[in-house]
Amino acid sequence: MNDAAERKLAISHMWVAFAAFIVACLLGEYQVIERSGFFPALDSNSVYFASVSTHGVLMAFVLTTFFIMGFGYYIATTTLKQPVWNKQLAWIGFWVALTGVVLAAIPLLTGKASVLYTFYPPIVAHASFYIGATLLVVGSWVWCVIMLVMFSQWKKANPGQAVPLAMFATAANAMLWLWTSAGVALEVLFQLIPLSLGWIDTIDPGLARTLFAWTLHPIVYFWLIPAYTAYYVFVPKQAGGYLFSEEMARLAFIVLAVFALPIGFHHLYMDPEQAKGWKLLHAIGTFVVALPTLVTGFTVIASLEIAGRLRGGKGLFGWIGKLPWTNPMTLAVILSLLMLIFGGFGGIVNASYAMNAMVHNTAWVSGHFHLIFAGTTIIMYFAIAYYLWPLLVGKPLFSRTMALVQLWTWFIGMTILTTPWHVLGLLGQPRRISSVVYNNLLTLSWKPYELMMIFGGLILLGSACALIYNLVKTQLAPTTENFSEQIEFAEPLRPVTALPEHLNDLKLWNKIIAVLMAISFGYPILQFFFMETFGSNGWGY
Amino acid sequence: MDQITDEERKQILESPPVGTFALMTTVIGGMVVAWLFLYYGIFLPRG
Numbered sequence: 001m002n003d004a005a006e007r008k009l010a011i012s013h014m015w016v017a018f019a020a021f022i023v024a025c026l027l028g029e030y031q032v033i034e035r036s037g038f039f040p041a042l043d044s045n046s047v048y049f050a051s052v053s054t055h056g057v058l059m060a061f062v063l064t065t066f067f068i069m070g071f072g073y074y075i076a077t078t079t080l081k082q083p084v085w086n087k088q089l090a091w092i093g094f095w096v097a098l099t100g101v102v103l104a105a106i107p108l109l110t111g112k113a114s115v116l117y118t119f120y121p122p123i124v125a126h127a128s129f130y131i132g133a134t135l136l137v138v139g140s141w142v143w144c145v146i147m148l149v150m151f152s153q154w155k156k157a158n159p160g161q162a163v164p165l166a167m168f169a170t171a172a173n174a175m176l177w178l179w180t181s182a183g184v185a186l187e188v189l190f191q192l193i194p195l196s197l198g199w200i201d202t203i204d205p206g207l208a209r210t211l212f213a214w215t216l217h218p219i220v221y222f223w224l225i226p227a228y229t230a231y232y233v234f235v236p237k238q239a240g241g242y243l244f245s246e247e248m249a250r251l252a253f254i255v256l257a258v259f260a261l262p263i264g265f266h267h268l269y270m271d272p273e274q275a276k277g278w279k280l281l282h283a284i285g286t287f288v289v290a291l292p293t294l295v296t297g298f299t300v301i302a303s304l305e306i307a308g309r310l311r312g313g314k315g316l317f318g319w320i321g322k323l324p325w326t327n328p329m330t331l332a333v334i335l336s337l338l339m340l341i342f343g344g345f346g347g348i349v350n351a352s353y354a355m356n357a358m359v360h361n362t363a364w365v366s367g368h369f370h371l372i373f374a375g376t377t378i379i380m381y382f383a384i385a386y387y388l389w390p391l392l393v394g395k396p397l398f399s400r401t402m403a404l405v406q407l408w409t410w411f412i413g414m415t416i417l418t419t420p421w422h423v424l425g426l427l428g429q430p431r432r433i434s435s436v437v438y439n440n441l442l443t444l445s446w447k448p449y450e451l452m453m454i455f456g457g458l459i460l461l462g463s464a465c466a467l468i469y470n471l472v473k474t475q476l477a478p479t480t481e482n483f484s485e486q487i488e489f490a491e492p493l494r495p496v497t498a499l500p501e502h503l504n505d506l507k508l509w510n511k512i513i514a515v516l517m518a519i520s521f522g523y524p525i526l527q528f529f530f531m532e533t534f535g536s537n538g539w540g541y
Numbered sequence: 542m543d544q545i546t547d548e549e550r551k552q553i554l555e556s557p558p559v560g561t562f563a564l565m566t567t568v569i570g571g572m573v574v575a576w577l578f579l580y581y582g583i584f585l586p587r588g
Binding site: 242294297298302305308309312316319341345348352354493 | 543544545550553554558559560561563564565568569572575576579580583584587
């Protein structure tokens with residue numbers, strides 16, 4: 001099949017993603033320097049919060065959404081072996097999303113949208129920011145529709161056959177994202193845009209935070225599912241083995257998609273607008289969603305164990321040393337899993353209803369989500385890029401050695417950045433501060449950790465530049481006639497012959513999500529319309 | 542990469558992933574210990 005159009009579609013999305021990424025990395029390094037207070041000339045609250053808002057939006061919304069869309073289009077066309085359904089619509093989605101990014105970037109860069117990526121009201125941004133964010137989400141909905149149409153069409157044309165695992169995961173992610181983004185869409189459309197345009201005078205922050213909590217946790221799984229997809233469908237093959245169990249992989253994706261959604265109140269443990277019973281319900285759900293991550297960890301490590309033993313590894317752990325550590329995908333998954341262990345532990349502490357009070361709104365939280373997002377997840381985006389770029393541009397990777405160095409330095413930099421961040425949280429440093437304007441023994445004890453974070457950030461910035469350089473050089477290299485690599489997906493250890501329909505379809509799970517969301521968010525949202533609440537004036541730029 | 546015989550290959554593919562069980566047990570055990578340390582060593586003493 002000639003998939004040139006699909007490759008162009010995929011790489012266009014991915015370039016937007018990585019362009020956002022490199023800008024965000026620069027801003028991130030500025031922020032750790034500014035916050036440290038070591039360079040008084042850089043001190044500026046307004047620039048800091050404009051920067052941290054832009055950094056968050058670029059990393060959490062632009063890098064992820066565009067990368068996931070590009071990855072999804074290529075996965076759909078290569079696994080289903082058919083062209084992307086309605087490519088014209090896909091390009092419309094791309095341009096709508098990109099227009100949204102530009103619209104949002106203008107107020108962000110001019111200090112008129114310093115509302116952080118969580119944009120909690122009553123802080124309010126210029127309307128252009130919210131309209132831009134909405135267009136980005138609308139563009140991503142186009143992608144969701146295309147993925148689900150392709151999934152359904154393929155199932156109809158191939159009755160009784162198992163949908164390829166990578167496509168099953170991508171479709172599950174599209175379904176998850178439609179549910180996930182609905183919460184923030186309601187907040188933006190009915191609260192933030194009317195407020196920013198002056199159509200309403202006040203806003204109910206409790207309702208807004210509840211709607212954002214709907215989005216805030218499952219969005220992490222929207223980002224994470226492509227990384228898990230690579231764990232399952234690329235890693236075992238690249239390591240020289242087999243996928244330990246495809247059924248467990250499908251189950252993990254389903255449980256992730258279902259239980260990621262009704263649990264967002266662990267972000268509101270300290271908020272007054274929701275009762276403790278609802279928070280406890282969401283806390284229990286939060287621990288349930290740890291299970292598919294454990295299943296994923298087990299299945300992927302078992303797949304690596306098979307690969308290591310097939311390569312001659314002996315004993316309980318001898319297979320680890322036999323793995324192909326010089327393969328970027330294999331190296332990335334090992335580093336990703338290491339960061340997942342520590343990030344996952346931090347997440348369990350956050351989710352612990354009582355102990356959350358110790359770390360709530362401290363630097364610990366920033367350390368945690370950087371370890372999970374920028375560590376576990378993004379390092380797999382790099383590995384996917386290194387694997388797919390040669391296939392997308394039809395040329396070999398410019399430098400495999402540089403890719404390996406880049407992955408190691410990202411891991412080292414992220415460790416040096418996030419470890420002090422966690423410690424600072426336990427030492428009481430609040431998150432979302434631009435500076436410390438007083439000196440006492442407590443705040444002075446933060447200084448060595450701030451210094452370490454600057455050093456970690458510098459390593460990360462260098463690593464990010466190496467990634468972009470490698471991808472640009474790969475794309476700009478002269479065309480080689482004899483490049484014939486094809487995408488390769490892992491084979492399961494035991495071929496999938498008879499698959500239960502519910503492990504091959506999403507309809508039932510979609511209904512279960514609807515029920516769970518009605519239970520966990522129905523009354524908590526409706527209560528704002530039953531009881532008397534008081535709005536707040538917006539304030540901001 | 543060491544060469545393995547067909548018999549060894551068959552045995553590997555049919556054996557349970559004992560290394561993974563050991564690794565996962567260690568990791569989960571470590572997490573429990575670390576959580577207990579934070580709970581009893583830092584959280585409760587802070588009142």
